[in-house]
Amino acid sequence: MLPQVLFQNRKPRRIATMEEYCRSGGYRVLEDIARGKYSPADICRIVGEAGLRGRGGAGFPAATKWMSVPVDGAYPRYLAANADEMEPGTFKDRMLIHVDPHTLIEGMIIAGYAISASKAFFFIRPSYDSSAMILERELERARQAGYLGDNILGSDYSFDIILHRSGGRYICGEATALLNALMGKRPNPMKPPPYPTVKGLWNRPTVVNNVETLANLPHILRNGPEWYKGLARTKTGAGTKLFCISGKVNRPGCVELPIGTPLREILEEHAGGMRAGSEFKACLPGGASTRYLTKDLLDVEMDFDSLSAVGHRLGTAAITVFDQKTCLVGVTLNLLQFFARESCGWCTPCREGLPYIRDLLWRIENGEGREEYIPMLRQMSRDVWNAYCALAPGAASPVESLLTFFEDEVREHIRLKKCPFSRPR
Amino acid sequence: MIPEALKRELLERTARAEHPREMAVDVMYALQGYYGYMSDEAMEEAAEIVGMTPLELEELATFYDFIYRRPVGRYVIRVCDSAVCWMEGYQSVVDHLTSRLGIGLGDTTADGLFSLIPVCCIGYCDRAPAMLINRKVYGELTPEKIDRILQKLATGKPAAGEE
Amino acid sequence: MPRLVIDDLQIEVPEGTKVIEAAERLGIMIPRFCYHKALGSAGACRMCAVKFIHGPFKGLQMSCMIDAQDGMVVSTTDEEAVAFRRQVIEWLMMNHPHDCPVCDEGGQCLLQDETVSGGHGLRRYPGRKRTYHDQYLGEFIAHEMNRCIHCYRCSRFYQDFAGYRDLGPMQIANRVYFGRFRDGPLESPFAGNLVDICPTGVYTDRSSRYKARRWDLQRVPFLCIHCSLGCSTVASARYREVVRIEARFNESVNGHFICDRGRFAYPYANLADRPRRARVDGEDASLAEAVRAASGRLDQISMNAGPDAVALVASDRCSLETLAVLKRISREKGWRHPAVFPRPDLEHKTRRAVSRLDRRLAVSMRELESADFILAVGIDPVHEAPMLALALRQAFREDAGIVVMDPRPVSAPFDFDHVAIAPAEIGGCLSRITEALSALQADSAAQGKETRRPEAAGPLRADLDSRIAGIVERLRGSRNPVIVCGTDIVRDSTPDRAADLARLLLQLKARPCLFFVLPGPNSFGAVLLAESPGRSFSDVVQDIEQGKVKALLVVESDPFKNFPDRERLERALDRLDLLAAMDYLPTSVVGRAHIVLPTCTVFECGGSFINQEGRVQRVEPVHEGGIPVHQVSGGGHPPRVFSHEVPGGEIEAAWRTALEVAGYTNARDNLSILKIMAEEHPGFARCRDIPTSRSFRVLPDAGDRPPVCEETGDRAAPEAADTLEVVLVDRFFGTEELSGYSPVIQNADSEPLVFLHVRDAEPLGIAHSDWISIALEGGGLEVRAGVSAQMAEGVLVIPRHRLLEWQKLGPVPAQIPFGRISRAGKE
């Protein structure tokens, strides 16, 4: 059996209790911290050596981010755990909460300690209300056990976690928009400088991390950086990764696998292969804002560097699989509908450009396409890269890759004046 | 007007926050829970609790997806229309719901029980097609399953936990 | 200082300059919508994209988001950048209604300019357009959201810059909507700037809607004369009618903006009932006839009763030209020198303020924005000097502390500590602060050559001690403190005390730190030209009553507006042998004058004014005088009777007519007036050398004069516990004379309230917004009460509002016994 780290306490149809988490070695690191075994700098160093990269999509090294909090930065400092998770195809953060919430809670305390924060916000999307309720309950248990609150385990470190329910919008997951949302402002992103680690929430140093990133911390500190690096299947990778598989496979779901596991192996061994009658046509390898990945790359190793070497992104590692019967113009139109609807409305390329692209795709899909739309789409999917934040470039990825890899399919729509696929009904 | 006790509780929670504005969404959720949706009056009450102007709160209320500024039914059915659910039968779920409820997307049944709206990916792609009713998720939907859910909700019996 | 190359031109700019700004200094105007000098960068529109070729950034980048850095090489004409900008324009125009022919912005529209210059000519987008509902935003501004391009300038100005919270962005994605929670007038007194700042036609000026295209307008750099700050504007006229006022950038005074009073006051100049024909004893006459009549009768009276029996009355809305001429003719004719101020205390305080200001002490309004601590005394900024409130807000946004010491329920768009004390206590507090600060200074042995004792402070309420100590601490700890002092409600010696404190601060911090607010647009000029001791209008009334004055020449002044005892004024005027009025407003005095000599407004004849920091500002006329075409024709087609004469065109600037009345028939050209001005005050000699477009200050160089607090009999605080001290105050709308005639402002104005403290109101059973009646000397006054806890106790704050008959008050200063205030039955 493959090593299960984040999911080591996974139980069928039930949540691991705090006791179970403790029995598996949980909160040991916190006890060590309380005993003075680690300084904040030690934690940064160890996590840096372990090579932990952010799991929220951008893959930024976690320790590097923490260390960008200025040594003489103001107090109080904050940590924000990002469980907004609205990237279509992605549901790993929900799984994590439902499997073993305390690994996450301990991870947050460790990260908070590493940056000398006194408070953390757990930012969670409204459709995860059941997860939010679990967390509320488990946070209270942790508080009662002395893991949270004033003078944790008798040390002089105090730290608490506040659960913040989002009003629900994809852009709230973008780190700087999330900070605005937490402050009760409109969740528009804010371009650095200043960086949130210098001036974040209420102008104080603030670190935003994805919840999966945070959940790795107890395990890295428990077992050491070498162990963590050794978990990966590739040289440059480190640790395991939660992969969400959806679409035309037999067993959609979320699995924990060594980072760098080849795509083909994930699909065939861990997702039960393609459904009967379905053939692999393409997949989105890392959520809706990544490019379509075609058959010829099925053997790619799923980690940050390997994918970027072939022009793709690991993103959130949410793999959505499409078969030969799926109209990719339709899928792209659907994705653009999503992105256009979720644009925060701040900058022109995203607010106006995405609806433009959506309109052209809609026309092509519905038999009103024209040849000249293809160069227009191509140009616009390049131009929206000059947006204010990364939402619009993300939205452009499926469009651009559709035109790169499936131009014939698009032309076929235009030639036939209708969609050549029977629509999935 | 919300009940005094609720108001007091919200004021206390707001006072505990480092900055009252942080509570804007929570307070709106609480008032929405009481009124069913955020009426103008509710907006003004909520704004007062968090020390914002109604406009400042409206900037947020109209931004977010889960704050309703118009009346909605007791059960808000939100069918996921993002890629995976769309591919796995979103349209037939909507067709079934519209014919059963006799309303279109964006409408509320005459008895005020159900509203039907699309929602973007709710993070249950492994169990597509999925929908959300109030804060509860239902996955792997089939016509029969939808009928059972509607039946339970309409007759007032608590819906069996699907999650 | 970073040095960079933009389009092959090299430039060096200060650290922190954005590339878009650096380019502008080279004369390269990079297209933009969201970027605005006053509002900074937003990065929203993406219109300012340029190509970075060398240096720390590469490729297409927004020039508004990147600081100029050494070694940058930037191209604004790069093909990729041009193509991207063309794309942005197409996106912005996707939903635009293309309604330029019916849009008032047409011809002065940034979106129009950049659509054309960006080369977006053909519509490719096949989809439908988005449409919005518009809102009613009050009498000033029309709202047409379909034209919005979402640059967020309006909300950034309205909320961030100006600090008001009832207009902002709502909704999300391509439905973002800028407006209010619900229809209703915008709360900000600076909302009119939305018209200037919106790069397209979402917010347009309702007062000038559908009147003209910009290219049809006579547009002239102009000056606002609706308070003492003297903000810069652009005035536009068409068909002999002023149709629009816009803000004009002024580096020293107002920056980019103006207030709504300044923007919407102009219709007084277009009034149909403006005096346009001269009158003699109730009969229309030509100007020449009326001048002859006035001249003859004044000479007659001078001869019979002595020249001393003729008194001149002017006001601080008179130009420097007029004031100088009045001074000249009164001296030469032996007439009484013009009384400019309505009350002796105002004249005294203004004089003290002006005499204490010098070049080292005076801060300009823009310099005030970089203060780190501000103590404002006896001033309600929004109401008395509106743009001062915006300047204070900019300081506040940069973390300056602000303390306002004033009895009124002051509200302002920034956080401040309010020390709500009665007018009589303010001076004492100032002295205490000065005393404490210089004592601390003596300790640290930094005592300079100046050995002086600030005059002993009077007794103070105990609870003020800690607040004063706090202020002293903050003054000590600040690098760049400023004292702001009003002149309206404070006691006579307060300006001196403020100046004493400022001088001490100047010693300590070596930075200018004194900012006075004066009663009117030309109060500064008036005291420079006045003789000492000056006289005020109330002295004139006394002299009429005693029979010493028999003739009055009232020049651009309305005593009925300012004199607190209407009945007494009427009786006095009735005693006169001659009442001659020169004005462009249909005032009560004009209504009852024996001889009326109409004059031109400043729009028609230009003029010079000195603002509260001693800055002489001069403007040229916007249009030639005459009855607006539309009034001559009764609203229809212009009349087809041709003549060389402009209807109503014979009237002239007050100074010209005044010279004629005094018999000077050949000194009426522009050169002569400059000569007269220079002769009347040496400071004005520079007017001859400096072009109108440039302003200069007439302040003495250094304050080597000893700091003296001029002895005056300050009134003590009222002792009696059973009376309220009446504090007469100005309000944003309704008290300033000229704007009071503007119909659009009249429509927008709200009901005036008389304020008193909760603890004073409660025993009387008065709650906020109750109707109350106050028994004044001259009769009962029915008014709504404002009840506040954020104001001083023991005062009754009455606005000199045009709709309130406060002139029933009788002699001032006034005390009102509680027994005379009661709840009125009225609902």
Ligand SMILES: Cc1cc2nc3c(=O)[nH]c(=O)nc-3n(C[C@H](O)[C@H](O)[C@H](O)COP(=O)(O)O)c2cc1C
């Ligand atoms: C439009 C947009 C949406 C995002 N949504 C999420 C999200 O839902 N969850 C998340 O963890 N990161 C999200 N991110 C990435 C965050 O900006 C940020 O990189 C991340 O939370 C940092 O955490 P990490 O360093 O641990 O990955 C989003 C980014 C963009 C541009």
Ligand code: SF4
């Ligand atoms: S790309 Fe622009 S409009 Fe889109 S979400 Fe980011 S900032 Fe908002």
Ligand code: FES
């Ligand atoms: S001016 Fe630079 S993005 Fe708008």
